[in-house]
Every structure is written in structure tokens, then in C-alpha cells.
């Protein structure tokens with residue numbers, strides 16, 4: 320098993336640092352080089368690779384400086400996005416080996432057109448596609464693409480740990496409770512999250528098992544979720560339900 324450290328950046332970003340027992344590491348979505356370099360120095364790590372999920376600046380802004388400091392670093396990222404420093408462009412179905420563990424690349428468009436996620440060692444690095452209790456905004460893709468991307472991730476094993484790139488859980492749960500005000504699990508989980516956040520603690524990683532219980536965007540087949548958007552949809556296909564939820568969340 321690999322270990323993962325969280326490196327907080329900006330207001331609410333998480334840069335994930337994956338490491339083995341021999342001081343080698345990989346970072347995911349380094350939007351800022353400074354906290355990454357501090358962590359690497361503190362633990363005497365050697366940076367082997369950078370994984371990128373999508374082209375937004377808060378996910379790639381630190382890459383040039385990290386490449387300057389580690390000229391041999393592998394830079395892995397989506398082949399169809401404007402990211403200038405990639406050494407290994409990847410797409411859906413490709414594999415990336417990290418410390419003897421195979422990570423598969425999942426194409427998860429919606430937030431951006433080329434967005435990818437990485438799954439391996441029972442860990443999912445999903446950038447801004449899936450959040451705890453929420454999902455990314457549709458900046459480039461369609462609601463149907465995002466729905467399919469989320470379904471693809473939800474089909475992974477329940478025990479998969481979800482390492483998303485932002486601490487949005489508390490505000491996402493406020494929306495989830497507007498959708499399902501009587502969901503007891505959601506009410507209890509919100510108490511836990513508010514307690515963690517009041518003590519400055521992270522709510523990430525989550526698990527897919529939990530997300531299936533709390534995340535309205537993964538619950539489009541639930542009767543109560545369908546009911547909550549019934550007045551906003553023409554028919555009640557899951558894509559329509561998802562689209563109505565995403566639109567509602569944008570205005571929430």
C-alpha cells in the first residue's frame with residue numbers, strides 16, 4: 320500500500336503527495352510549488368512524477384517551478400488539454416505505474432473536456448470531477464458527459480478512497496440536505512463534518528461507499544432525489560435528474 324499526504328494550497332485546494340517507503344514521491348495537481356517544495360524538503364523526498372487531472376491553473380500552476388527544480392520529473396496528464404509541460408500525455412484506459420502499483424487513467428469529461436482521474440491501490444484521484452457530496456461545475460462539457468463520468472467512478476469498488484482536489488464538503492452537504500432533508504445518514508454525517516471543520520480538520524479522503532449515501536449526484540436513481548426535482552424536469556431519466564440537480568446547485 321502507498322501512503323498519501325495532503326498538502327493544503329490556496330483557500331481550499333488539496334495537493335496530494337503519494338509516497339513509498341523509500342522517500343520517492345509523486346504529486347497530484349500541484350497548483351502551487353511552494354508548499355510542495357516545503358513538504359519535499361521536510362521529508363527528504365525525491366520527486367519522481369507529477370500527475371495532472373485537468374488544465375485549470377489551480378491544478379498546474381506549480382508545475383514549471385517543480386520541473387525547474389527536478390528536471391527529470393515525469394509529467395503525466397490528459398492528452399487533450401492545453402498543458403505545455405507534459406512528458407507523458409495519457410487518455411482513458413492508459414496505465415501509469417507508480418511504485419509497482421498500476422494506476423488506470425479514467426477519462427471523466429464534464430468539468431473540462433479532457434479531464435482524467437487516476438485509480439490504483441484502491442485510491443481514486445479525481446481532481447474536480449467528483450467531490451465529497453458534490454461534483455465539479457460544467458465549464459466545458461455537457462451534463463450527460465459529467466453524468467457518465469460520475470457513473471464510471473461510482474462503478475469502482477465501494478472501499479475506494481476518494482481523493483478530490485477541494486475541501487467543499489460542508490457547503491456541498493448543505494445542498495445535499497436541501498435535496499434530501501430527511502436523509503438520516505446525511506444529517507448525521509453533516510454533524511461529523513461540521514465538527515471536523517470546526518477543528519480545522521480535513522474531510523478528505525472520502526470513500527465511494529460513503530459518497531453513494533451522501534452525494535446527490537450519485538443518487539439520481541433514488542426516489543427522494545427524483546421527487547426533489549420533479550417540478551424541474553420534463554421526464555425522469557437519470558440524466559435529466561442529474562441535469563436539474565446540477566443547475567439547481569449552480570444557483571444554490
Ligand SMILES: [Zn+2]
Nearest residue numbers: 373375430447
Ligand atoms: Zn477545475
